[in-house]
Amino acid sequence: MSPELSFSGLSVLVARVAPHTVATVHALLRDGARVTVASSLDDLPTSLRDLAERGLVTLDPRADPTAHDVVLRGDPSTSPAPQPQPRVAPGSPDVGTVTLLGGGLGDPGLLTVAGIEAIRVADVIVHDRLAPLSALRHARDDVQVVDVGKIPRGDFTPQERINEILVEHALAGRNVLRLKGGDNFVFGRGGEEAEACTAHGIPVVVIPGLSSSIAAPALAGIPVTHRTLVQGFTVVSGHVPPGDPRSTLDWGAIARSRTTIVVLMGVATLGAIAETLVAEGLPATTPAAVVADAGLPSMRTARAALGEIDATARREGLGAPAVVVIGEVAALDVLR
Incomplete structure:
Protein backbone atom coordinates (compact mmCIF):
# COMPACT_ATOMS: atom_id res chain seq x y z
CA MET A 1 0.00 0.00 0.00
CA SER A 2 1.44 3.32 -1.02
CA PRO A 3 2.33 5.57 1.93
CA GLU A 4 1.08 8.58 -0.07
CA LEU A 5 -2.50 7.28 -0.07
CA SER A 6 -4.93 7.67 2.80
CA PHE A 7 -7.86 5.31 3.34
CA SER A 8 -9.10 6.95 6.55
CA GLY A 9 -12.87 6.62 6.84
CA LEU A 10 -13.19 4.60 3.63
CA SER A 11 -14.73 1.16 3.29
CA VAL A 12 -12.17 -1.14 1.69
CA LEU A 13 -12.85 -4.59 0.27
CA VAL A 14 -9.89 -6.96 0.12
CA ALA A 15 -11.04 -9.23 -2.66
CA ARG A 16 -8.27 -11.83 -2.48
CA VAL A 17 -6.18 -13.22 0.36
CA ALA A 18 -2.54 -13.57 -0.67
CA PRO A 19 0.89 -13.67 1.03
CA HIS A 20 1.07 -9.91 1.72
CA THR A 21 -2.59 -9.47 2.68
CA VAL A 57 -12.35 -6.68 10.19
CA THR A 58 -15.56 -7.94 8.56
CA LEU A 59 -15.73 -11.20 6.62
CA ASP A 60 -18.06 -11.57 3.64
CA PRO A 61 -17.23 -14.17 0.96
CA ARG A 62 -20.01 -12.72 -1.23
CA ALA A 63 -19.21 -9.06 -0.69
CA ASP A 64 -20.49 -6.69 -3.40
CA PRO A 65 -17.53 -4.68 -4.76
CA THR A 66 -19.82 -1.82 -5.76
CA ALA A 67 -20.78 -1.29 -2.11
CA HIS A 68 -17.24 -0.31 -1.11
CA ASP A 69 -15.20 2.83 -1.68
CA VAL A 70 -12.05 0.90 -2.59
CA VAL A 71 -11.54 -2.64 -3.84
CA LEU A 72 -8.11 -4.27 -3.63
CA ARG A 73 -8.12 -7.15 -6.08
CA GLY A 74 -4.44 -8.06 -6.19
CA ASP A 75 -1.56 -8.67 -3.83
CA PRO A 76 1.00 -5.85 -3.39
CA SER A 77 3.72 -8.37 -4.21
CA THR A 78 4.09 -9.46 -7.83
CA SER A 79 7.48 -11.15 -7.49
CA PRO A 80 7.65 -14.95 -7.46
CA ALA A 81 8.04 -16.72 -4.14
CA PRO A 82 11.63 -17.61 -3.29
CA GLN A 83 12.68 -21.04 -4.45
CA PRO A 84 13.93 -23.62 -1.92
CA GLN A 85 17.69 -23.65 -1.55
CA PRO A 86 19.84 -26.70 -0.90
CA ARG A 87 20.29 -27.72 2.71
CA VAL A 88 23.79 -27.19 4.06
CA ALA A 89 25.60 -28.73 6.99
CA PRO A 90 25.77 -26.98 10.39
CA GLY A 91 28.88 -24.87 10.73
CA SER A 92 29.10 -24.26 6.98
CA PRO A 93 29.80 -20.68 5.92
CA ASP A 94 26.57 -20.94 3.90
CA VAL A 95 24.43 -21.28 7.02
CA GLY A 96 22.04 -18.36 7.38
CA THR A 97 21.29 -16.35 10.50
CA VAL A 98 18.27 -16.02 12.76
CA THR A 99 17.39 -12.55 14.01
CA LEU A 100 15.08 -12.33 17.02
CA LEU A 101 13.24 -9.03 16.65
CA GLY A 102 11.01 -7.65 19.37
CA GLY A 103 8.35 -5.70 17.50
CA GLY A 104 6.94 -3.81 20.46
CA LEU A 105 3.21 -3.06 20.35
CA GLY A 106 0.97 -3.04 17.31
CA ASP A 107 2.15 0.41 16.25
CA PRO A 108 4.96 0.02 13.67
CA GLY A 109 6.17 3.47 14.65
CA LEU A 110 7.44 1.95 17.89
CA LEU A 111 9.82 -0.39 16.05
CA THR A 112 13.50 0.43 16.28
CA VAL A 113 15.51 1.55 13.26
CA ALA A 114 17.46 -1.72 13.53
CA LEU A 130 0.70 -9.48 17.88
CA ALA A 131 3.70 -8.31 15.87
CA PRO A 132 3.33 -4.94 14.06
CA LEU A 133 2.42 -6.65 10.81
CA SER A 134 1.84 -3.46 8.83
CA ALA A 135 5.63 -3.01 9.05
CA LEU A 136 5.96 -5.94 6.65
CA ARG A 137 5.40 -3.42 3.88
CA HIS A 138 9.12 -2.70 4.30
CA ALA A 139 9.98 -6.29 3.36
CA ARG A 140 11.24 -7.38 -0.04
CA ASP A 141 8.61 -8.50 -2.52
CA ASP A 142 10.13 -11.98 -2.66
CA VAL A 143 10.24 -12.49 1.11
CA GLN A 144 8.73 -15.71 2.41
CA VAL A 145 6.27 -14.96 5.22
CA VAL A 146 5.36 -17.68 7.72
CA ASP A 147 2.45 -17.07 10.10
CA VAL A 148 2.92 -18.97 13.39
CA GLY A 149 0.54 -16.90 15.47
CA LYS A 150 -1.10 -18.33 18.57
CA ILE A 151 -4.72 -17.38 19.27
CA PRO A 152 -5.60 -17.76 22.98
CA ARG A 153 -7.56 -20.99 23.41
CA GLY A 154 -7.61 -21.28 19.60
CA ASP A 155 -5.32 -22.05 16.68
CA PHE A 156 -1.62 -22.21 17.42
CA THR A 157 1.67 -23.49 16.08
CA PRO A 158 3.50 -25.57 18.73
CA GLN A 159 6.70 -23.95 19.96
CA GLU A 160 8.68 -27.03 18.96
CA ARG A 161 7.51 -26.60 15.36
CA ILE A 162 8.42 -22.89 15.42
CA ASN A 163 11.93 -23.82 16.52
CA GLU A 164 12.14 -26.34 13.66
CA ILE A 165 11.01 -23.74 11.11
CA LEU A 166 13.73 -21.31 12.19
CA VAL A 167 16.40 -24.01 12.08
CA GLU A 168 15.29 -25.47 8.74
CA HIS A 169 15.34 -22.15 6.92
CA ALA A 170 18.64 -21.03 8.45
CA LEU A 171 20.34 -24.33 7.60
CA ALA A 172 19.13 -23.79 4.05
CA GLY A 173 21.24 -20.63 3.94
CA ARG A 174 18.46 -18.09 4.45
CA ASN A 175 18.46 -15.03 6.70
CA VAL A 176 15.49 -15.62 8.98
CA LEU A 177 13.67 -12.94 10.94
CA ARG A 178 11.63 -14.05 13.96
CA LEU A 179 9.19 -11.17 14.48
CA LYS A 180 7.21 -11.04 17.71
CA GLY A 181 5.20 -8.49 19.61
CA GLY A 182 6.77 -6.94 22.70
CA ASP A 183 10.25 -8.21 23.50
CA ASN A 184 11.39 -11.72 22.60
CA PHE A 185 12.89 -12.33 26.03
CA VAL A 186 9.90 -11.13 28.12
CA PHE A 187 7.49 -14.09 28.04
CA GLY A 188 8.31 -14.38 24.34
CA ARG A 189 10.15 -17.72 24.36
CA GLY A 190 13.05 -16.03 22.60
CA GLY A 191 15.44 -17.84 24.91
CA GLU A 192 14.14 -21.22 23.75
CA GLU A 193 14.37 -20.20 20.11
CA ALA A 194 17.91 -18.90 20.51
CA GLU A 195 18.98 -22.13 22.21
CA GLY A 201 25.49 -23.85 14.87
CA ILE A 202 23.24 -21.07 13.61
CA PRO A 203 24.29 -17.49 14.47
CA VAL A 204 21.62 -15.57 16.39
CA VAL A 205 21.16 -11.79 16.44
CA VAL A 206 18.91 -10.15 19.06
CA ILE A 207 17.13 -6.83 18.47
CA PRO A 208 15.21 -5.93 21.64
CA GLY A 209 11.69 -4.53 21.51
CA LEU A 210 9.42 -2.51 23.77
CA SER A 211 7.79 -4.84 26.28
CA SER A 212 4.05 -4.39 26.65
CA SER A 213 4.58 -4.59 30.41
CA ILE A 214 5.77 -0.97 30.40
CA ALA A 215 4.60 0.31 27.01
CA ALA A 216 0.89 -0.53 27.37
CA PRO A 217 0.52 1.23 30.74
CA ALA A 218 2.50 4.19 29.42
CA LEU A 219 0.18 4.62 26.43
CA ALA A 220 -2.74 4.62 28.87
CA GLY A 221 -1.10 7.36 30.94
CA ILE A 222 -0.03 4.99 33.72
CA PRO A 223 3.62 5.19 34.83
CA VAL A 224 4.57 1.84 36.37
CA THR A 225 6.82 3.72 38.81
CA HIS A 226 6.29 7.13 40.36
CA ARG A 227 8.66 8.79 42.82
CA THR A 228 5.89 9.72 45.26
CA LEU A 229 3.94 6.45 45.03
CA VAL A 230 6.02 3.35 44.30
CA GLN A 231 9.68 2.41 43.92
CA GLY A 232 9.43 -0.60 41.64
CA PHE A 233 7.24 -2.88 39.57
CA THR A 234 6.79 -6.64 39.33
CA VAL A 235 5.93 -8.31 36.01
CA VAL A 236 4.30 -11.74 36.06
CA SER A 237 2.51 -14.06 33.66
CA GLY A 238 -1.13 -14.82 34.36
CA HIS A 239 -1.62 -17.54 31.76
CA VAL A 240 -2.36 -20.00 34.58
CA PRO A 241 -4.29 -18.95 37.72
CA PRO A 242 -3.03 -19.02 41.30
CA GLY A 243 -3.28 -22.51 42.72
CA ASP A 244 -2.81 -24.19 39.36
CA PRO A 245 -0.15 -26.93 39.58
CA ARG A 246 1.70 -25.25 36.69
CA SER A 247 2.03 -21.94 38.56
CA THR A 248 5.39 -21.32 40.25
CA LEU A 249 4.58 -17.80 41.50
CA ASP A 250 4.46 -16.84 45.17
CA TRP A 251 1.35 -14.66 45.06
CA GLY A 252 1.65 -13.87 48.76
CA ALA A 253 5.09 -12.37 48.22
CA ILE A 254 3.80 -10.47 45.20
CA ALA A 255 0.92 -9.04 47.25
CA ARG A 256 3.35 -7.91 49.96
CA SER A 257 5.97 -6.52 47.54
CA ARG A 258 4.65 -2.93 47.71
CA THR A 259 5.42 -2.62 44.01
CA THR A 260 3.20 -2.02 41.00
CA ILE A 261 2.00 -5.43 39.79
CA VAL A 262 1.87 -5.88 36.01
CA VAL A 263 0.18 -9.03 34.72
CA LEU A 264 0.64 -10.19 31.14
CA MET A 265 -1.62 -12.82 29.56
CA GLY A 266 -3.92 -12.57 32.56
CA VAL A 267 -7.34 -11.40 31.33
CA ALA A 268 -8.90 -14.87 31.46
CA THR A 269 -7.56 -15.51 34.98
CA LEU A 270 -7.97 -11.98 36.34
CA GLY A 271 -10.79 -12.89 38.69
CA ALA A 272 -8.75 -15.61 40.39
CA ILE A 273 -5.68 -13.39 40.54
CA ALA A 274 -7.58 -10.52 42.14
CA GLU A 275 -9.21 -12.82 44.71
CA THR A 276 -5.83 -14.33 45.62
CA LEU A 277 -4.12 -10.95 46.00
CA VAL A 278 -6.91 -9.74 48.29
CA ALA A 279 -6.77 -12.97 50.29
CA GLU A 280 -3.01 -12.41 50.67
CA GLY A 281 -3.52 -8.98 52.16
CA LEU A 282 -3.71 -6.50 49.26
CA PRO A 283 -6.72 -4.22 49.91
CA ALA A 284 -9.69 -4.80 47.60
CA THR A 285 -9.77 -1.02 47.13
CA THR A 286 -6.32 -1.00 45.48
CA PRO A 287 -6.57 0.77 42.08
CA ALA A 288 -6.33 -1.48 39.03
CA ALA A 289 -6.53 -1.08 35.26
CA ASP A 310 -12.48 -8.37 36.58
CA ALA A 311 -16.21 -7.61 36.46
CA THR A 312 -15.53 -4.16 35.03
CA ALA A 313 -13.28 -5.48 32.25
CA ARG A 314 -15.81 -8.16 31.34
CA ARG A 315 -18.69 -5.68 31.34
CA GLU A 316 -16.77 -3.37 29.01
CA GLY A 317 -15.85 -6.26 26.72
CA LEU A 318 -12.07 -6.04 27.12
CA GLY A 319 -10.16 -9.14 26.09
CA ALA A 320 -6.74 -10.32 24.99
CA PRO A 321 -4.29 -8.90 24.18
CA VAL A 334 -0.92 11.58 33.39
CA LEU A 335 -1.90 12.21 29.77
CA ARG A 336 -5.29 13.66 30.61
Whole structure:
Protein backbone atom coordinates (compact mmCIF):
# COMPACT_ATOMS: atom_id res chain seq x y z
CA MET A 1 0.00 0.00 0.00
CA SER A 2 1.44 3.32 -1.02
CA PRO A 3 2.33 5.57 1.93
CA GLU A 4 1.08 8.58 -0.07
CA LEU A 5 -2.50 7.28 -0.07
CA SER A 6 -4.93 7.67 2.80
CA PHE A 7 -7.86 5.31 3.34
CA SER A 8 -9.10 6.95 6.55
CA GLY A 9 -12.87 6.62 6.84
CA LEU A 10 -13.19 4.60 3.63
CA SER A 11 -14.73 1.16 3.29
CA VAL A 12 -12.17 -1.14 1.69
CA LEU A 13 -12.85 -4.59 0.27
CA VAL A 14 -9.89 -6.96 0.12
CA ALA A 15 -11.04 -9.23 -2.66
CA ARG A 16 -8.27 -11.83 -2.48
CA VAL A 17 -6.18 -13.22 0.36
CA ALA A 18 -2.54 -13.57 -0.67
CA PRO A 19 0.89 -13.67 1.03
CA HIS A 20 1.07 -9.91 1.72
CA THR A 21 -2.59 -9.47 2.68
CA VAL A 22 -1.86 -9.52 6.42
CA ALA A 23 0.46 -6.51 6.16
CA THR A 24 -1.98 -4.69 3.89
CA VAL A 25 -4.95 -5.19 6.23
CA HIS A 26 -2.97 -4.05 9.27
CA ALA A 27 -1.83 -0.93 7.41
CA LEU A 28 -5.43 -0.18 6.35
CA LEU A 29 -6.69 -0.51 9.91
CA ARG A 30 -3.96 1.79 11.22
CA ASP A 31 -5.00 4.33 8.58
CA GLY A 32 -8.59 4.27 9.83
CA ALA A 33 -10.20 2.24 7.06
CA ARG A 34 -13.20 -0.06 7.53
CA VAL A 35 -11.97 -3.34 6.11
CA THR A 36 -13.96 -6.23 4.67
CA VAL A 37 -12.21 -9.39 3.51
CA ALA A 38 -13.94 -11.51 0.88
CA SER A 39 -13.29 -14.78 2.65
CA SER A 40 -14.73 -17.17 5.19
CA LEU A 41 -13.14 -17.62 8.61
CA ASP A 42 -11.84 -21.10 7.82
CA ASP A 43 -9.90 -19.88 4.76
CA LEU A 44 -7.92 -17.17 6.60
CA PRO A 45 -4.37 -17.37 7.98
CA THR A 46 -4.15 -17.18 11.76
CA SER A 47 -3.35 -13.47 12.03
CA LEU A 48 -6.28 -12.42 9.83
CA ARG A 49 -8.60 -14.84 11.63
CA ASP A 50 -7.58 -13.18 14.89
CA LEU A 51 -8.54 -9.74 13.55
CA ALA A 52 -11.91 -11.09 12.41
CA GLU A 53 -12.65 -12.78 15.74
CA ARG A 54 -11.81 -9.55 17.57
CA GLY A 55 -14.25 -7.65 15.35
CA LEU A 56 -11.58 -5.49 13.73
CA VAL A 57 -12.35 -6.68 10.19
CA THR A 58 -15.56 -7.94 8.56
CA LEU A 59 -15.73 -11.20 6.62
CA ASP A 60 -18.06 -11.57 3.64
CA PRO A 61 -17.23 -14.17 0.96
CA ARG A 62 -20.01 -12.72 -1.23
CA ALA A 63 -19.21 -9.06 -0.69
CA ASP A 64 -20.49 -6.69 -3.40
CA PRO A 65 -17.53 -4.68 -4.76
CA THR A 66 -19.82 -1.82 -5.76
CA ALA A 67 -20.78 -1.29 -2.11
CA HIS A 68 -17.24 -0.31 -1.11
CA ASP A 69 -15.20 2.83 -1.68
CA VAL A 70 -12.05 0.90 -2.59
CA VAL A 71 -11.54 -2.64 -3.84
CA LEU A 72 -8.11 -4.27 -3.63
CA ARG A 73 -8.12 -7.15 -6.08
CA GLY A 74 -4.44 -8.06 -6.19
CA ASP A 75 -1.56 -8.67 -3.83
CA PRO A 76 1.00 -5.85 -3.39
CA SER A 77 3.72 -8.37 -4.21
CA THR A 78 4.09 -9.46 -7.83
CA SER A 79 7.48 -11.15 -7.49
CA PRO A 80 7.65 -14.95 -7.46
CA ALA A 81 8.04 -16.72 -4.14
CA PRO A 82 11.63 -17.61 -3.29
CA GLN A 83 12.68 -21.04 -4.45
CA PRO A 84 13.93 -23.62 -1.92
CA GLN A 85 17.69 -23.65 -1.55
CA PRO A 86 19.84 -26.70 -0.90
CA ARG A 87 20.29 -27.72 2.71
CA VAL A 88 23.79 -27.19 4.06
CA ALA A 89 25.60 -28.73 6.99
CA PRO A 90 25.77 -26.98 10.39
CA GLY A 91 28.88 -24.87 10.73
CA SER A 92 29.10 -24.26 6.98
CA PRO A 93 29.80 -20.68 5.92
CA ASP A 94 26.57 -20.94 3.90
CA VAL A 95 24.43 -21.28 7.02
CA GLY A 96 22.04 -18.36 7.38
CA THR A 97 21.29 -16.35 10.50
CA VAL A 98 18.27 -16.02 12.76
CA THR A 99 17.39 -12.55 14.01
CA LEU A 100 15.08 -12.33 17.02
CA LEU A 101 13.24 -9.03 16.65
CA GLY A 102 11.01 -7.65 19.37
CA GLY A 103 8.35 -5.70 17.50
CA GLY A 104 6.94 -3.81 20.46
CA LEU A 105 3.21 -3.06 20.35
CA GLY A 106 0.97 -3.04 17.31
CA ASP A 107 2.15 0.41 16.25
CA PRO A 108 4.96 0.02 13.67
CA GLY A 109 6.17 3.47 14.65
CA LEU A 110 7.44 1.95 17.89
CA LEU A 111 9.82 -0.39 16.05
CA THR A 112 13.50 0.43 16.28
CA VAL A 113 15.51 1.55 13.26
CA ALA A 114 17.46 -1.72 13.53
CA GLY A 115 14.16 -3.60 13.43
CA ILE A 116 13.03 -1.93 10.21
CA GLU A 117 16.36 -2.74 8.59
CA ALA A 118 16.07 -6.37 9.69
CA ILE A 119 12.67 -6.58 7.98
CA ARG A 120 14.11 -5.10 4.79
CA VAL A 121 16.90 -7.64 4.42
CA ALA A 122 15.16 -10.83 5.60
CA ASP A 123 14.71 -13.80 3.27
CA VAL A 124 12.11 -15.38 5.57
CA ILE A 125 9.92 -13.70 8.20
CA VAL A 126 8.33 -15.91 10.86
CA HIS A 127 5.79 -13.80 12.73
CA ASP A 128 3.30 -13.91 15.59
CA ARG A 129 -0.20 -12.41 15.58
CA LEU A 130 0.70 -9.48 17.88
CA ALA A 131 3.70 -8.31 15.87
CA PRO A 132 3.33 -4.94 14.06
CA LEU A 133 2.42 -6.65 10.81
CA SER A 134 1.84 -3.46 8.83
CA ALA A 135 5.63 -3.01 9.05
CA LEU A 136 5.96 -5.94 6.65
CA ARG A 137 5.40 -3.42 3.88
CA HIS A 138 9.12 -2.70 4.30
CA ALA A 139 9.98 -6.29 3.36
CA ARG A 140 11.24 -7.38 -0.04
CA ASP A 141 8.61 -8.50 -2.52
CA ASP A 142 10.13 -11.98 -2.66
CA VAL A 143 10.24 -12.49 1.11
CA GLN A 144 8.73 -15.71 2.41
CA VAL A 145 6.27 -14.96 5.22
CA VAL A 146 5.36 -17.68 7.72
CA ASP A 147 2.45 -17.07 10.10
CA VAL A 148 2.92 -18.97 13.39
CA GLY A 149 0.54 -16.90 15.47
CA LYS A 150 -1.10 -18.33 18.57
CA ILE A 151 -4.72 -17.38 19.27
CA PRO A 152 -5.60 -17.76 22.98
CA ARG A 153 -7.56 -20.99 23.41
CA GLY A 154 -7.61 -21.28 19.60
CA ASP A 155 -5.32 -22.05 16.68
CA PHE A 156 -1.62 -22.21 17.42
CA THR A 157 1.67 -23.49 16.08
CA PRO A 158 3.50 -25.57 18.73
CA GLN A 159 6.70 -23.95 19.96
CA GLU A 160 8.68 -27.03 18.96
CA ARG A 161 7.51 -26.60 15.36
CA ILE A 162 8.42 -22.89 15.42
CA ASN A 163 11.93 -23.82 16.52
CA GLU A 164 12.14 -26.34 13.66
CA ILE A 165 11.01 -23.74 11.11
CA LEU A 166 13.73 -21.31 12.19
CA VAL A 167 16.40 -24.01 12.08
CA GLU A 168 15.29 -25.47 8.74
CA HIS A 169 15.34 -22.15 6.92
CA ALA A 170 18.64 -21.03 8.45
CA LEU A 171 20.34 -24.33 7.60
CA ALA A 172 19.13 -23.79 4.05
CA GLY A 173 21.24 -20.63 3.94
CA ARG A 174 18.46 -18.09 4.45
CA ASN A 175 18.46 -15.03 6.70
CA VAL A 176 15.49 -15.62 8.98
CA LEU A 177 13.67 -12.94 10.94
CA ARG A 178 11.63 -14.05 13.96
CA LEU A 179 9.19 -11.17 14.48
CA LYS A 180 7.21 -11.04 17.71
CA GLY A 181 5.20 -8.49 19.61
CA GLY A 182 6.77 -6.94 22.70
CA ASP A 183 10.25 -8.21 23.50
CA ASN A 184 11.39 -11.72 22.60
CA PHE A 185 12.89 -12.33 26.03
CA VAL A 186 9.90 -11.13 28.12
CA PHE A 187 7.49 -14.09 28.04
CA GLY A 188 8.31 -14.38 24.34
CA ARG A 189 10.15 -17.72 24.36
CA GLY A 190 13.05 -16.03 22.60
CA GLY A 191 15.44 -17.84 24.91
CA GLU A 192 14.14 -21.22 23.75
CA GLU A 193 14.37 -20.20 20.11
CA ALA A 194 17.91 -18.90 20.51
CA GLU A 195 18.98 -22.13 22.21
CA ALA A 196 17.45 -24.24 19.44
CA CYS A 197 19.37 -22.27 16.81
CA THR A 198 22.74 -22.20 18.55
CA ALA A 199 22.49 -25.97 19.12
CA HIS A 200 22.63 -26.30 15.32
CA GLY A 201 25.49 -23.85 14.87
CA ILE A 202 23.24 -21.07 13.61
CA PRO A 203 24.29 -17.49 14.47
CA VAL A 204 21.62 -15.57 16.39
CA VAL A 205 21.16 -11.79 16.44
CA VAL A 206 18.91 -10.15 19.06
CA ILE A 207 17.13 -6.83 18.47
CA PRO A 208 15.21 -5.93 21.64
CA GLY A 209 11.69 -4.53 21.51
CA LEU A 210 9.42 -2.51 23.77
CA SER A 211 7.79 -4.84 26.28
CA SER A 212 4.05 -4.39 26.65
CA SER A 213 4.58 -4.59 30.41
CA ILE A 214 5.77 -0.97 30.40
CA ALA A 215 4.60 0.31 27.01
CA ALA A 216 0.89 -0.53 27.37
CA PRO A 217 0.52 1.23 30.74
CA ALA A 218 2.50 4.19 29.42
CA LEU A 219 0.18 4.62 26.43
CA ALA A 220 -2.74 4.62 28.87
CA GLY A 221 -1.10 7.36 30.94
CA ILE A 222 -0.03 4.99 33.72
CA PRO A 223 3.62 5.19 34.83
CA VAL A 224 4.57 1.84 36.37
CA THR A 225 6.82 3.72 38.81
CA HIS A 226 6.29 7.13 40.36
CA ARG A 227 8.66 8.79 42.82
CA THR A 228 5.89 9.72 45.26
CA LEU A 229 3.94 6.45 45.03
CA VAL A 230 6.02 3.35 44.30
CA GLN A 231 9.68 2.41 43.92
CA GLY A 232 9.43 -0.60 41.64
CA PHE A 233 7.24 -2.88 39.57
CA THR A 234 6.79 -6.64 39.33
CA VAL A 235 5.93 -8.31 36.01
CA VAL A 236 4.30 -11.74 36.06
CA SER A 237 2.51 -14.06 33.66
CA GLY A 238 -1.13 -14.82 34.36
CA HIS A 239 -1.62 -17.54 31.76
CA VAL A 240 -2.36 -20.00 34.58
CA PRO A 241 -4.29 -18.95 37.72
CA PRO A 242 -3.03 -19.02 41.30
CA GLY A 243 -3.28 -22.51 42.72
CA ASP A 244 -2.81 -24.19 39.36
CA PRO A 245 -0.15 -26.93 39.58
CA ARG A 246 1.70 -25.25 36.69
CA SER A 247 2.03 -21.94 38.56
CA THR A 248 5.39 -21.32 40.25
CA LEU A 249 4.58 -17.80 41.50
CA ASP A 250 4.46 -16.84 45.17
CA TRP A 251 1.35 -14.66 45.06
CA GLY A 252 1.65 -13.87 48.76
CA ALA A 253 5.09 -12.37 48.22
CA ILE A 254 3.80 -10.47 45.20
CA ALA A 255 0.92 -9.04 47.25
CA ARG A 256 3.35 -7.91 49.96
CA SER A 257 5.97 -6.52 47.54
CA ARG A 258 4.65 -2.93 47.71
CA THR A 259 5.42 -2.62 44.01
CA THR A 260 3.20 -2.02 41.00
CA ILE A 261 2.00 -5.43 39.79
CA VAL A 262 1.87 -5.88 36.01
CA VAL A 263 0.18 -9.03 34.72
CA LEU A 264 0.64 -10.19 31.14
CA MET A 265 -1.62 -12.82 29.56
CA GLY A 266 -3.92 -12.57 32.56
CA VAL A 267 -7.34 -11.40 31.33
CA ALA A 268 -8.90 -14.87 31.46
CA THR A 269 -7.56 -15.51 34.98
CA LEU A 270 -7.97 -11.98 36.34
CA GLY A 271 -10.79 -12.89 38.69
CA ALA A 272 -8.75 -15.61 40.39
CA ILE A 273 -5.68 -13.39 40.54
CA ALA A 274 -7.58 -10.52 42.14
CA GLU A 275 -9.21 -12.82 44.71
CA THR A 276 -5.83 -14.33 45.62
CA LEU A 277 -4.12 -10.95 46.00
CA VAL A 278 -6.91 -9.74 48.29
CA ALA A 279 -6.77 -12.97 50.29
CA GLU A 280 -3.01 -12.41 50.67
CA GLY A 281 -3.52 -8.98 52.16
CA LEU A 282 -3.71 -6.50 49.26
CA PRO A 283 -6.72 -4.22 49.91
CA ALA A 284 -9.69 -4.80 47.60
CA THR A 285 -9.77 -1.02 47.13
CA THR A 286 -6.32 -1.00 45.48
CA PRO A 287 -6.57 0.77 42.08
CA ALA A 288 -6.33 -1.48 39.03
CA ALA A 289 -6.53 -1.08 35.26
CA VAL A 290 -6.79 -3.25 32.17
CA VAL A 291 -5.25 -1.89 28.96
CA ALA A 292 -6.43 -3.78 25.87
CA ASP A 293 -5.10 -3.55 22.30
CA ALA A 294 -2.36 -1.12 23.35
CA GLY A 295 -0.76 0.64 20.40
CA LEU A 296 -3.67 -0.21 18.09
CA PRO A 297 -6.53 2.08 16.97
CA SER A 298 -8.85 -0.17 19.00
CA MET A 299 -7.00 0.47 22.29
CA ARG A 300 -9.22 0.77 25.37
CA THR A 301 -8.63 1.08 29.11
CA ALA A 302 -10.84 0.05 32.02
CA ARG A 303 -10.17 1.16 35.60
CA ALA A 304 -11.66 -0.04 38.86
CA ALA A 305 -10.74 -1.17 42.34
CA LEU A 306 -8.97 -4.53 42.52
CA GLY A 307 -12.06 -6.23 43.86
CA GLU A 308 -14.11 -5.02 40.88
CA ILE A 309 -11.62 -4.96 38.02
CA ASP A 310 -12.48 -8.37 36.58
CA ALA A 311 -16.21 -7.61 36.46
CA THR A 312 -15.53 -4.16 35.03
CA ALA A 313 -13.28 -5.48 32.25
CA ARG A 314 -15.81 -8.16 31.34
CA ARG A 315 -18.69 -5.68 31.34
CA GLU A 316 -16.77 -3.37 29.01
CA GLY A 317 -15.85 -6.26 26.72
CA LEU A 318 -12.07 -6.04 27.12
CA GLY A 319 -10.16 -9.14 26.09
CA ALA A 320 -6.74 -10.32 24.99
CA PRO A 321 -4.29 -8.90 24.18
CA ALA A 322 -4.37 -6.90 27.38
CA VAL A 323 -2.10 -5.83 30.23
CA VAL A 324 -3.30 -5.60 33.82
CA VAL A 325 -1.85 -2.98 36.18
CA ILE A 326 -2.45 -3.19 39.94
CA GLY A 327 -1.26 -0.53 42.38
CA GLU A 328 -1.64 3.14 43.24
CA VAL A 329 -0.34 4.24 39.84
CA ALA A 330 -3.30 2.54 38.14
CA ALA A 331 -5.49 5.43 39.31
CA LEU A 332 -3.34 7.90 37.37
CA ASP A 333 -3.83 9.20 33.85
CA VAL A 334 -0.92 11.58 33.39
CA LEU A 335 -1.90 12.21 29.77
CA ARG A 336 -5.29 13.66 30.61
